[in-house]
Amino acid sequence: MIQQNYPIRLTQIGLVSVVDCSIGAIIQFGDRAEGTPKLNALAVQRAIDHTKAGSVYFESYEIFNRPLPKLIDPVADAGEDVSIRRFNHCPRINVGCIYVTAVGSTASLLAGNAMRTTAESRIKHIRQYEKTLINVT
Amino acid sequence: MVNFTVHNCGLTVGTIEILGVSAASMFQIGDSDYVTLYSMFDTPPESVIAGPIAPLPVPEGEADAVGEAPMAG
Numbered sequence: 568m569i570q571q572n573y574p575i576r577l578t579q580i581g582l583v584s585v586v587d588c589s590i591g592a593i594i595q596f597g598d599r600a601e602g603t604p605k606l607n608a609l610a611v612q613r614a615i616d617h618t619k620a621g622s623v624y625f626e627s628y629e630i631f632n633r634p635l636p637k638l639i640d641p642v643a644d645a646g647e648d649v650s651i652r653r654f655n656h657c658p659r660i661n662v663g664c665i666y667v668t669a670v671g672s673t674a675s676l677l678a679g680n681a682m683r684t685t686a687e688s689r690i691k692h693i694r695q696y697e698k699t700l701i702n703v704t
Numbered sequence: 705m706v707n708f709t710v711h712n713c714g715l716t717v718g719t720i721e722i723l724g725v726s727a728a729s730m731f732q733i734g735d736s737d738y739v740t741l742y743s744m745f746d747t748p749p750e751s752v753i754a755g756p757i758a759p760l761p762v763p764e765g766e767a768d769a770v771g772e773a774p775m776a777g
Contacts, residue, residue: 576712578733592725598734606728630746649706653735657714662733667722672743674725675732683738686728692747 574658578678582664585676591688593675602681604673606688607631614697628691635687 588594591606609623625631642648670676673688712735725731728743 576735580733604728628746630744633744635742647705649708651708651710653710653712655712657712659714660733661716662720663717664719665722665733666720667725667731669724669726670731671724672727674727674729676725677730677732677734680734681732681736681739683740684730684736685740685742686730687742688728689744690727690746692745694748 574655575680576655576658576660578660578662578680580662580665580678583667583678584665585667585670587669587671588676589669589671591673592670593673593677594670595675596678598679599677599681599684601683601685602675603685604675604687606673606690608672608688608690610690610692612692612694614695620695623693628693630689630691633689 583596585594590608591604593602593604607625609625609628611617611623613620640648667676672690673686675684675686722731727745728741730739730741
């Protein structure tokens with residue numbers, strides 16, 4: 568349970584410098600109600616060329632089907648665990664300069680307010696050698 | 705029931721420098737009600753060495769090392 572005390576806070580930034588924003592990343596200036604970015608990625612390192620080595624499939628790896636961990640807490644589900652009251656005495660957050668080199672993999676850079684953010688990233692890193700290391704019979 | 709009261713007074717920051725925001729991470733200047741971040745990452749153990757092992761010598765004072773497995777042999 569959250570009690571928001573008005574006025575809500577504004578964000579004032581002098582300068583934002585971002586070099587790279589990639590693979591499902593979000594950069595947002597302004598307010599957001601709900602954000603649910605999701606990413607499934609297979610990071611493949613191969614000894615042979617991608618054009619000759621064929622495809623890889625998400626279905627082959629359990630990490631992409633694994634259920635998300637769930638908090639089992641009936642008190643929290645009923646909204647009776649924590650009561651938060653916020654008092655914004657100063658309606659402003661001031662930041663001079665922000666330098667970010669990279670934002671990636673469902674990460675988010677947000678200048679503003681948000682209600683709910685649920686980000687999810689699943690990355691499976693595999694290596695494929697030219698010859699198999701174990702004897703497959 | 706926990707009663708949590710927050711007083712947001714003035715907040716001013718000079719410079720922020722970040723190398724990377726990655727894998728379901730979040731960098732926010734502002735207020736949030738609920739944040740849930742899931743990240744799963746699976747990588748092969750870095751100890752897998754497919755090629756020849758670099759011929760490194762035994763470190764100095766190796767025989768006197770306490771609590772470590774012997775390097776030689």
